[in-house]
Amino acid sequence: MDQTGIIAITVFAGLVALWLIFYFIPVGLWFSALVSGVRISLLQLILMRWRKVPPSVIVSSMIESTKAGLSLDPNELEAHFLAGGNVPNVVHALVSAQKANIQLDFKMATAIDLAGRDVFEAVQMSVNPKVINTPPVAAVAKDGIQLIAKARVTVRANIKQLVGGAGEETVLARVGEGIVSSIGSAVSHKVVLENPDSISRVVLDKGLDAGTAFEILSIDIADIDVGKNIGAQLQMDQAQADKNIAQAKAEERRAMAVALEQENRAKAQDARAKVILAEAEVPLAMAEAFRNGNLGIMDYYKMKNVMADTAMREAISKPVDKK
Structure with a gap:
């Protein structure tokens, strides 16, 4: 490797080292805080880098609060950031609350922010409903x-x-x-x-x-x-429901009447069957009377004549069909 390559590598390594130094030692932020009246040590800014806390957020919030006349502890701001809070939003809310004469301290503001509510919007809503x-x-x-x-x-x-x-x-x-x-x-x-x-x-x-x-x-x-x-719709629905109930009850009564009629018909058929059975006993009784000698042949013919006369009278009494 020639001398030019060695010089290039040395310059590159020097630039990387210088970037790392200024990254972990934020001299620019420290100077900005110093000229703004914020008292914060350079060591504290370096430790913020190691704790994964962006020093720019803390420093800018401290500058804003100081210019507004508020006294905030950088350690509390850093703790709120590590807890997952929105540090700039909290500082904005505190400054707005002070300008609007709203009682809001840092503890309450951080509690509201960690609860998931936008504390700055809440302060604005207090001023502008x-x-x-x-x-x-x-x-x-x-x-x-x-x-x-x-x-x-x-x-x-x-x-x-x-x-x-x-x-x-x-x-x-x-x-x-x-x-x-x-x-x-x-x-x-x-x-x-x-x-x-x-x-x-x-x-x-x-x-x-x-x-x-x-x-x-x-x-x-x-x-x-x-x-x-x-109201009218409910009355119509009620009337329709009453109508359906009345129709159902009427259908029930009709079904009961039909059932009763069928039952009476069955009873009438049963009575006719009993009459037919009783009439079937008459020839048997006459035959038994002939065998026992209780009925003579003349008596039998007289009874037949009576039956014939009765049939003739019934035929005469029936109305004549003109057709």
Whole structure:
């Protein structure tokens, strides 16, 4: 290897070593912090590199807080980063809270951030309330008319309830429940249409923001539409059901009548069979009387004449068919 190659390798190795030195010893960050009034040692920045904490994030956050008049401990910022928190977002929230005269300390801000909520957005919502549009809520007044209402809920973040407090879904569910209760207690749907603000008053009096991360400032009814006549529909359905029940009972009675008729026919057939059996005993009794000498031949002919006369009278008494 010639002398030129050795010099190139030496220069390359020197550049790599210089890059490693400036990477693990962030002199530029230390100087920026120094001129910004942030007291942080160069050794602490080096140890941040070894602990996998980006010194630029900590230093920039310290500079921002110092310029805003806040005194933060770099060790606490580093611990919050290692815990999975968003250090810049927390610092932004603390600065905004101070400017807006909102009571928010570092411990509360980090707790809110680690709970999964956007602490900076919460501070902004405390300064500038948020409007939540509810989905259409259908309810039925006492006169049976359905009303479909939409509301706008103006909420402000409750900093103290952000940790463990319910979210927007709970607020919307409670507001919908209050709207249904208010419309359902109205005597007529016309009363609700004439005074839609009565819904807002009833809902606000229920204290729906209890246990939530928000404070409800106002509830405004944006739109009310008249839906179906649920009362009439229910009456029609009830009438149809009563009709079906009556038809079923009538069919049951008809089936019972048919069964009774068939039973009576069976009884009549049984009676006729018994008569036929009894009539079959007459020739046998006459034969037995002839054998015993209790019936003579003249008596037999007299009986036949009587039977013939009876048959003739029956034939005469029957109506004559003109055809």
